[in-house]
Amino acid sequence: MEHYEQARYAPAEGETNEPLLSENDQTTVSVDPSLPDDLTRDTVELPSLEEPELARHYVRLSxxxxxxxxxxxxxxxxxxxYNPRFTEDAAALPAAAVHPDRSETALQGTLAVMHDLQDYLGRIGGMDAVTLQPPAGAAGEFTGIxxxxxxxxxxxxGHRxxxxxxxxAHGTNFASAAxxxxxxxxxxxxxxxxxxxxxxxxxxxxxxxxLMLTNPNTLGLFERDIEPIAEMVHDAGGLLYYDGANLNALLGRARPGDxxxxxxHFNVHKTFATPHGGGGPGAGPVGVTDELAxxxxxxxxxQSAGGDYELYTPPRSIGKVHGFQGNWPVLVKAFAYIDRLGDSGLADASAKAVLNANYLADQLDYEIPLGPFHHEFVASAGDQDAADVAKRMLDYGVHPPTTKWPELVAEALMTEPTETESKRTLDDLADAFNAVAGDDDAALADAPSRTTARRIDQTAAxxxxxxxxxxxx
Amino acid sequence: MSFDVPDDLQYLESHEWIDPATGRVGISEFAQDELGDVVFVELPSVGDALDQHDELGVVESIKAVSDLYAPVSGEVTAVNDALTNEPELVNEAPFGDGWLVEIDFDSDDLEATLDSDDYRAQIA
Amino acid sequence: MSGSPYASPSEADTDAMLDAVGVDRVDELFDIPPEVSFDGEFGIDAKSEQAALRGVRRRLSDNDDLTEFLGRGHYEHYVPSLVDSVSQRSEFITSYTQYQPEITQGFLQVLFEYQSLLVELTGLGVANCSMYDAATALAEAALLAKRVRAADGNRVLVPGFVRDSHVDVLRNYTSGSDVVVERYATDAGNxxxxxxxxxMDADVVMVYAENPTTCGTVEEQLCAVGDLADSHDALFCLGSDPVAMSILQRPVDVGADVVVGDASVLGMPTSYGTGLGVFATRKEFLRQVPGRLVGASEDDAGTRAFTLTLQTREQHIRKERATSNICTNQAWVALRAAIHAAWLGADGLVDLAERMVELPRDLAARLDDVSGVTAPVHDDRHHIREFQARTEQPAPAVASALEAEGFGVHAVDDHTIQVCVTDANEHATDAFVAAVREVSE
Structure with missing residues (x-):
C-alpha cells in the first residue's frame, strides 16, 4: 500500500482552490466597431489576464x-x-487541416484516410459498408435507428x-430509439x-x-445465444443493432457481422484508443450490411475505377447526421492506431483486456456474482454503498469503477482495467479495492479526504x- | 427502520397518499427515504383534470426520477408552490408541508386505494 | 512483430496471471460459441510507430496545398500556441467525463468558465458545456421548442440561406416527432x-435566424424577428458564434430564447468541419436543456467546488425520456475555445471581431475593382468574415480556376462565389486578388 500513501492529485498543505478567471480583474470593453450603433452591443465584460498568468491558471487546473x-x-x-501519443501527431499534421467545402480533387489525402478507415472498420466489424459521419457513439446509435x-x-x-x-443496456440506446x-x-x-x-x-x-444489443453485454458476458437471437429478430422482420461499446473485447475473435x-456502431475511443478528452470529441462510425448500404x-x-477518391450520395441515403463530416481529427487518430497495431496487435489488445479483467477479478475480496466475463466484470460491494466505495478509492489514489450500474447486481462495481495496465498496476489496484473492502463505515462516509475537493454536495448543486x-x- | 404511516390516510402501491378528508396528496415517508434528497418537483396546474392513476407529476432526486400518480380522479384545486424553492420539504415533512396537490375527487375512487395497514404490509 | 505495443503485461507476467486465473491459455477465457467465432484475418499489417505515422503523412500529402478563402459555417482564426500546449496536457486530454468531481475539479472549472463565457456573450441565463456542432445544436433547439411550448404546433421556420446540410440534420433529428421544417424567404442577404x-401562424413552435448569416451578412432585423416569434408564442432561436457575438447585438436584447452556433471558431484550426455546438437558453427552460451542465457547489469542507449537475435530464438516468440522447460531447474542444477566449480577453475578442468586419469590406472593394467581378453582392449590408461576389464567368469555373492557382472559394450558384477572409488567411489577400484577376479577365 506504500505506493498509494499520497494520492496523486492531493493539493499541497494549505493550498486553496484555483480562483475562477472572473475573480481576476475583469475588463469591460465598449464596442465601437465600424458598424451602426443599432447593430452592435454596448459592452463585453470578460476577465483580463496576461499569458503567463493564464498558463499557470490552466496548468494548475490540469x-x-x-x-x-x-x-x-x-x-x-x-x-x-492508454492513448498512444503518436496519434496526436498524426491528427496535427498540417496537411490534415482542411476545410470541408474543398473540392474532391483538393481533398484526395483526407478522402484516402477516410476510405481506408471505412475499409478497416468494415473488416474488423464484418460489415459491408461504413460511414464515419456520426460524431459520437450515441450519434452512431441514432444514425443506425x-x-x-x-x-x-x-x-x-414503415408501420414498425x-x-x-x-x-x-446503455441509457443512450433508449434515448436514441426514442x-x-x-x-x-x-x-x-x-x-x-x-x-x-x-x-x-x-x-x-x-x-x-x-433489437439493440451489446455483446459482450454490460456485465461482460457474451450472449451465447446470439445465433438464435438473430434468427428470432429476423424472423419477426426486425433488424439487429450492435452497440459497439464492448467490441474491444472481441477483436480478431468474433465480428458483429458474423x-x-x-x-x-464503433466507439473509436473505447476500441481504438482515441483520447476521451474529458467528454469528447468522440466518433461513432456506423457499419451496415450490403442490404442497408x-x-x-x-x-x-x-474509390472510383480510376483510383481517385470521391464523395457520393448513396441512392436511398438518410441524409446528414452532422453539419459536415463528423469529428475528423478523431478519425485520423483511430486510423493511425489501427494501422499501427494491425491484426496481431488488435487481437492482442482484446486478449490482454480479457486477461487483465480476469486477473484483477481473481485478486478482489468483493464477490462477483456473474460470469464468465470478458473485458469487464461487475463486482458487488455487498453491505457497503457502492458510491461510498468509489469515494474511498479516491483516497487510495486510483479512479474508481462505474458504480450502481447495471442494477442487476446489487451495489455494482463495474470494473474494466483494460489491456494497458501492467500486472504490477493491477496488483496495486486490487490492494486499493481490498483495502476499501476492509474499511469501516466511518471511513467510507468520510471519504474522500486526500483529494483536491472533499465530497461535493450534489444536492445543493x-x-x-x-x-x-x-x-x- | 420503521416509517410513519398515518392511519387517517389512504395509499397507492406507488407510494402516494391521499387524505380522504381534504383531497390533499403527497408521497409517503418511505418513498421520500427511498428517493433520497429531493431536488425538484414537477406538478400539474390548478384546474387540470386528472384520471385515477394518471401521471400527476415527477419528483427528482440527484440520481433518480420518479413519476407521481393520481390516487383519485378529479380536478386539481391547489398546488404546493412552496416546493418550487424548497423541494426538501418533501423529505422533511412528507405528510405535512411537503404535500403536493389537492384534488376535488369522488370518494368512490378510494375503494381502489390501500388503507394504512395494507400499505404498511407492502413496505415491510 | 506480434502483440499490441500498448498491452502492458509482459510475457512473464502473462504466465503468472494465467496461472493465477487457472487457465493455460488466454483463449480459454473467451466464452464465444464456435459457430460465431472469427478465425479469419483483417489483413492489416502491424507497423512501427514511425511507419504508421508515415502512412498517415503519405496519404495526407495528396491534399492539395491550398490557401482557403472558405467559410460558410466552418471558420479559422489564428490559434495561439498556449491552446495547444495546455490542451495537450495529459491530465486534460486523457481524462473521461467528470463522473468523480473530487478528482476532476480542473476540467469542471474550465467547462464552468466556458459556460460563463457564453452566458456573458449571449446574455441568456444558461449555457451547456457543448453539443456536437451548430447543426445538431439547432436540431436540439427545435426539440426543446417543441417540448416547452404549451400549445400544440409543429412548424419550424428557417431562413432560405441556411446550408442544406444543416437543414438536413435538423430534419433528421426532428423526424421522430411531428415537426415539419420549412424555409422562409430571404431578401438582399437578410x-x-x-x-x-x-x-407565421399558431402552429409555429420555433423561428430560426442567423447573425451573421451563412452568406456573411449582418442580420439587421433581429428585433422584428424576435417580436414576430414572441407574438405567436414561438421560440426565437438565433445562430451565431462567440467572435461575432462579442460585437453584434446581444442575443438576449433581440429577444432570442435559444442561441446555437459553432464555438470552434475559437481554439481549433481548420479541421474538416469539426464543431463545437453552442447551446444557450433562458433559465426558465433549464430543466429542458439537452446535454451536460457544470454547476458550482461546496464540498464537505465548505470550499467551493464544481460538479456535473441536473443529470436527471440525461440519458443515463432518464433513458427514453431524456432531453437528448447525447452522452459524449465536445468537451475538449470547449476547453480549447475557453483557453483561446481567455487569451484574447475582452479587448482581444472585440478587436478580432472588428477586424472581421473590416477584412471582408476591404477585400470586397478590391475584388469589385476586378473586371468581371462585382462584390459584395449584398452591397447594402455589413459583413462578418465573408461575402458573396458575382462573377461574369460561371462560378464553378472560377472556383476551379482559382483552385488551380492554389486558392479555395465556394461556388454558391451559377454566377456567385463566396469568399471568406480572416486573420488566418489575410496575409494572402494580395496574391488572392491577383489570382482572381488572372482567372476573371
Whole structure:
C-alpha cells in the first residue's frame, strides 16, 4: 500500500482552490466597431489576464484533474485505456487541416484516410459498408435507428414503431430509439444476466423495428445465444443493432457481422484508443450490411475505377447526421492506431483486456456474482454503498469503477482495467479495492479526504443551480 | 427502520397518499427515504383534470426520477408552490408541508386505494 | 512483430496471471460459441510507430496545398500556441467525463468558465458545456421548442440561406416527432420580414435566424424577428458564434430564447468541419436543456467546488425520456475555445471581431475593382468574415480556376462565389486578388 500513501492529485498543505478567471480583474470593453450603433452591443465584460498568468491558471487546473496518464482508470463500460501519443501527431499534421467545402480533387489525402478507415472498420466489424459521419457513439446509435427506419419504410411500409432494448443496456440506446420516434420496449434480463429468449419472444412482433444489443453485454458476458437471437429478430422482420461499446473485447475473435447483426456502431475511443478528452470529441462510425448500404448518410467516400477518391450520395441515403463530416481529427487518430497495431496487435489488445479483467477479478475480496466475463466484470460491494466505495478509492489514489450500474447486481462495481495496465498496476489496484473492502463505515462516509475537493454536495448543486460565474455571489 | 404511516390516510402501491378528508396528496415517508434528497418537483396546474392513476407529476432526486400518480380522479384545486424553492420539504415533512396537490375527487375512487395497514404490509 | 505495443503485461507476467486465473491459455477465457467465432484475418499489417505515422503523412500529402478563402459555417482564426500546449496536457486530454468531481475539479472549472463565457456573450441565463456542432445544436433547439411550448404546433421556420446540410440534420433529428421544417424567404442577404410574417401562424413552435448569416451578412432585423416569434408564442432561436457575438447585438436584447452556433471558431484550426455546438437558453427552460451542465457547489469542507449537475435530464438516468440522447460531447474542444477566449480577453475578442468586419469590406472593394467581378453582392449590408461576389464567368469555373492557382472559394450558384477572409488567411489577400484577376479577365 506504500505506493498509494499520497494520492496523486492531493493539493499541497494549505493550498486553496484555483480562483475562477472572473475573480481576476475583469475588463469591460465598449464596442465601437465600424458598424451602426443599432447593430452592435454596448459592452463585453470578460476577465483580463496576461499569458503567463493564464498558463499557470490552466496548468494548475490540469493538476487538479485525473487522466489515464495519471493512473489506472477502471471505469467499466467507459474503457479508459492508454492513448498512444503518436496519434496526436498524426491528427496535427498540417496537411490534415482542411476545410470541408474543398473540392474532391483538393481533398484526395483526407478522402484516402477516410476510405481506408471505412475499409478497416468494415473488416474488423464484418460489415459491408461504413460511414464515419456520426460524431459520437450515441450519434452512431441514432444514425443506425434512422437507417433501420428508412429500411423498413422502403421494404414494408414503415408501420414498425418499436425498438427493443435490454434493461441493462446503455441509457443512450433508449434515448436514441426514442429520438427516432420509437416506442422503447425494455427487455428484462434473465437471472444469468443475459437475454432471456422467452422474454425476447414475447417482446418481438409485427411492430418490431430492431433489437439493440451489446455483446459482450454490460456485465461482460457474451450472449451465447446470439445465433438464435438473430434468427428470432429476423424472423419477426426486425433488424439487429450492435452497440459497439464492448467490441474491444472481441477483436480478431468474433465480428458483429458474423453474429447476424445488420447495423453496428464503433466507439473509436473505447476500441481504438482515441483520447476521451474529458467528454469528447468522440466518433461513432456506423457499419451496415450490403442490404442497408444504400441508406448510409450523405456523403459517403468511395474509390472510383480510376483510383481517385470521391464523395457520393448513396441512392436511398438518410441524409446528414452532422453539419459536415463528423469529428475528423478523431478519425485520423483511430486510423493511425489501427494501422499501427494491425491484426496481431488488435487481437492482442482484446486478449490482454480479457486477461487483465480476469486477473484483477481473481485478486478482489468483493464477490462477483456473474460470469464468465470478458473485458469487464461487475463486482458487488455487498453491505457497503457502492458510491461510498468509489469515494474511498479516491483516497487510495486510483479512479474508481462505474458504480450502481447495471442494477442487476446489487451495489455494482463495474470494473474494466483494460489491456494497458501492467500486472504490477493491477496488483496495486486490487490492494486499493481490498483495502476499501476492509474499511469501516466511518471511513467510507468520510471519504474522500486526500483529494483536491472533499465530497461535493450534489444536492445543493441541483437545488440551487449556479451554472456560470454570473450566478455566483 | 420503521416509517410513519398515518392511519387517517389512504395509499397507492406507488407510494402516494391521499387524505380522504381534504383531497390533499403527497408521497409517503418511505418513498421520500427511498428517493433520497429531493431536488425538484414537477406538478400539474390548478384546474387540470386528472384520471385515477394518471401521471400527476415527477419528483427528482440527484440520481433518480420518479413519476407521481393520481390516487383519485378529479380536478386539481391547489398546488404546493412552496416546493418550487424548497423541494426538501418533501423529505422533511412528507405528510405535512411537503404535500403536493389537492384534488376535488369522488370518494368512490378510494375503494381502489390501500388503507394504512395494507400499505404498511407492502413496505415491510 | 506480434502483440499490441500498448498491452502492458509482459510475457512473464502473462504466465503468472494465467496461472493465477487457472487457465493455460488466454483463449480459454473467451466464452464465444464456435459457430460465431472469427478465425479469419483483417489483413492489416502491424507497423512501427514511425511507419504508421508515415502512412498517415503519405496519404495526407495528396491534399492539395491550398490557401482557403472558405467559410460558410466552418471558420479559422489564428490559434495561439498556449491552446495547444495546455490542451495537450495529459491530465486534460486523457481524462473521461467528470463522473468523480473530487478528482476532476480542473476540467469542471474550465467547462464552468466556458459556460460563463457564453452566458456573458449571449446574455441568456444558461449555457451547456457543448453539443456536437451548430447543426445538431439547432436540431436540439427545435426539440426543446417543441417540448416547452404549451400549445400544440409543429412548424419550424428557417431562413432560405441556411446550408442544406444543416437543414438536413435538423430534419433528421426532428423526424421522430411531428415537426415539419420549412424555409422562409430571404431578401438582399437578410430575412424577408414580409415573407416570414406571412408564414407565421399558431402552429409555429420555433423561428430560426442567423447573425451573421451563412452568406456573411449582418442580420439587421433581429428585433422584428424576435417580436414576430414572441407574438405567436414561438421560440426565437438565433445562430451565431462567440467572435461575432462579442460585437453584434446581444442575443438576449433581440429577444432570442435559444442561441446555437459553432464555438470552434475559437481554439481549433481548420479541421474538416469539426464543431463545437453552442447551446444557450433562458433559465426558465433549464430543466429542458439537452446535454451536460457544470454547476458550482461546496464540498464537505465548505470550499467551493464544481460538479456535473441536473443529470436527471440525461440519458443515463432518464433513458427514453431524456432531453437528448447525447452522452459524449465536445468537451475538449470547449476547453480549447475557453483557453483561446481567455487569451484574447475582452479587448482581444472585440478587436478580432472588428477586424472581421473590416477584412471582408476591404477585400470586397478590391475584388469589385476586378473586371468581371462585382462584390459584395449584398452591397447594402455589413459583413462578418465573408461575402458573396458575382462573377461574369460561371462560378464553378472560377472556383476551379482559382483552385488551380492554389486558392479555395465556394461556388454558391451559377454566377456567385463566396469568399471568406480572416486573420488566418489575410496575409494572402494580395496574391488572392491577383489570382482572381488572372482567372476573371
Amino acid at each position: 493538476q487538479q484533474n485525473y487522466g489515464v496518464d495519471s493512473g489506472p482508470y477502471p471505469l467499466g463500460s467507459c474503457t479508459m485505456k 434512422l437507417i433501420a427506419e428508412a429500411y423498413h419504410e422502403a421494404t414494408d411500409g 414503431n418499436e425498438v427493443i432494448v435490454p434493461d441493462a 429520438l427516432g420516434g420509437y416506442d422503447v420496449i425494455e427487455l428484462p434480463s434473465g437471472d444469468d444476466g443475459r437475454v432471456d429468449l422467452d422474454a425476447l419472444e414475447a417482446a418481438l412482433g409485427e411492430n418490431t423495428a430492431a 453474429m447476424g447483426f445488420d447495423i453496428m 444504400g441508406f448510409l448518410p450523405d456523403p459517403h467516400v468511395r 441541483a437545488r440551487n443551480p449556479r451554472l456560470s460565474w454570473h450566478d455566483l455571489d | 430575412v424577408d420580414l414580409d415573407a416570414l410574417e406571412a408564414a
